[in-house]
Amino acid sequence: MTSRRTVLTGIGACLMLPGCERIGKTKPVHDLLYSLDGLTMRAQRLVTARGALAREYTEADLSPRFRVNGTRQPASADYARHQKEGFANWRLNVGGMVRRPLQISLSDLRAMPTRTQITRHDCVEGWSAIGQWTGVQLSRILDFARVSERAKYVLFRCADNYGDTPYYETVDMIEARHPQTILAWGMNGDILSVAHGAPLRLRSERQLGYKHAKYVMGVEAIESFAEIGGGKGGFWEDRSGYDWWAGI
Amino acid sequence: MSSNAKGPLVKRHRLSTRVWHWTNMVAIFLLIGSGATIFNAHPRLYWGEYGANFDPAWLVIDDRQSATGPRGFVNIGGAEFDTTGVLGVFEKGGETRMRAFPHWVTIPAEYSLSAGRRYHLLGAWIFGVAGFVYFFWSLFNRHIQRDLIPRKWQLTPACVRADIKNHIKLNFIHSGTEKYSLLQKLSYAGVILVILPVLVATGLTMSPNMNAAWPWLLDIFGGRQSARSLHFIAAFLLIAFIFVHLILVVLAGPYNEIRSMITGKLRLPAGDGR
Structure with missing residues (x-):
């Protein structure tokens, strides 16, 4: 049980914030983050009236x-x-x-x-x-x-x-x-x-x-x-x- | 409590529930951290359509100077609490920082509203699409009707008492015809049918473009700043749910519980065969 807990703690540690930011700085994730406003704009314009x-x-x-x-x-x-x-x-x-x-x-x-x-x-x-x-x-x-x-x-x-x-x-x-x-x-x-x-x-x-x-x-x-x-x-x-x- | 004697391994969670659970874990992790960053840009909450620095706020997280240096505080409806070190004023790498939520909860750790907004939209897209698919799939396969809505017999006083007693005795894992106990059903249904839809809908009303097209959505929540407050309150309730959820996973036996959310199979206590 102890070793399993250790493994779980390890998984938890990987999820902590600095790791998340390192992923955010890789090129594919960076490009994804910078393409979202275009996606959101197109999606919103699909469901809303142009002249609203x-x-x-x-x-x-x-x-x-x-x-x-x-x-x-x-x-x-x-x-x-x-x-x-x-x-x-x-x-x-x-x-x-x-x-x-x-x-x-x-x-x-x-x-x-x-x-x-x-x-x-x-x-x-x-x-x-x-x-x-x-x-x-x-x-x-x-x-x-x-x-x-x-x-x-x-x-x-x-x-x-x-x-x-x-x-x-x-x-x-x-x-x-x-x-x-x-x-x-x-x-x-x-x-x-x-x-x-x-x-x-x-x-x-x-x-x-x-x-x-x-x-x-x-x-x-x-x-x-x-x-x-x-x-x-x-x-x-x-x-x-x-x-x-x-x-x- | 989890015992060493092994009972039978039974199917507990279907694939769609398991996939949604882990997708959500990533999305909600992103949403909570980046939401804290966005809150930090203007750490005041109001009721009504408008609200800015000169208007009365029902919740403020801020700092003020004192003889002993800056003090962080939270003010909720006029009641003030000193939160130095945790909220308003905190230490980062030996430096004193003055922001509402500290670096160990925000995404990114170093304050950037634009980056926070991008992470929040990424989380929102993952969460929104996955939630939409899961919700309609769960109506279609009757998971919501069969597993989440309490049965009539579960609501009889005797059964309610029995379920509360089981929880007090930390006796969580059970067999029987129902996958979830009454308290489980109420909390899951409350999250899936109330808190998450409120988060999505109030999130959409943060968009001036959506507000122009769907003004009725903003009316439901009583205005832009009320919607922002409700978004924050719903997020807070979700965090409270996650805390209780994680504590119960540990108490019920983390290995068995986490495995059940990966493989779908849950081990029942010995002598509890079906």
Whole structure:
């Protein structure tokens, strides 16, 4: 009986955490771990409607205080100048694979048809906050710029840097053209604050918070994000290995 | 108790149960460890749709400075417990670390939310697919109806008393017409029919994409943060079940029990032939 116990203890020891991590670092398991978000995305899209809308709440449901996350104040001189000028001379650059590249002022963006939605923001860390967002649907801007049929993703270039690395994000055309995907210039009935991403931030309501790029300076239609930044499709995807598809 | 005199070797567990058991062991091991990592990213639980740092939490695992250095604590509904060394504040390689769950329970040991999430999804896929197949196979071969749902006669007061008495006397292995005793059936049925489905369903509601498509699922649990809390509570109940399960395996005779889950054959005590 003693020897059997020893064997069982041995089996137990093999299962302990360091062993598990060593297995996780072998190439097949590493590749498997990095292919799961694609599998999960395809599986979820198989059982969910493409156009399904994230729930919209009422003003009574708003979080009393919407937590600020990530950058609170971009550090560049350019951003500081725009901030001082109340973003009066700031322009949103729309480019990449579009037939009509655009430079849109904040007042023109505000003059475009608006969408206001009260939605829940789910951070990858686990917390949630409900806020009201006002902005222009990204699909309108893509149509206005006459985006190419070959474009597969939309890239958002941002004004905030982490060290020398600028923040950026990408979403595919399904999320980019979703009716609730907006470039928001207003929050909770006010002009979007600097801490929450002024002058413009992305809302991609069916994905986790790190997709919702703040301080959006440029929007580009692209075919692939392999050559952009670290090649994984977003700042946190490059820096920390977060999944590109942030639907869960 | 297990005795040295040998009784007959009988078939106890079918192949599907054995395969599922060991698949689950791997998947749940991954899920619990990586779930602890994910919890560490925001070690606060709330009720309702929203919840973040400024909102009241019903459970917090955190640390605070004291005259003698950082202290770890758990706060459950206002009642606070000092957990320094185990939760909130712990030692790793001679260094003091401040995180909710310590490195000896999290996967990976060194905090990485992105890696934890990947392991959690790997575990979830294994667990979800295996559980789905096992559940419907067990309905089809009537394992659930025949072995897991208690018989009427098992619920008579005399039988309930007898089963509790057997457990108190640590007399676990038995023959008879039923594979499982009443308490066994209740705990297995509770895990398979309640805890595991709640874990899967609340896990799915952690997805904003699923919530958009299936908002009714979130409504069942009363909102995103309630669902996150229930996911944690169900995981805690599952861990409690696993602890009791492992203790009972040891008390009932680990060699005989583990063999029965590998080969399917269980040795009955001497004089307990069928």
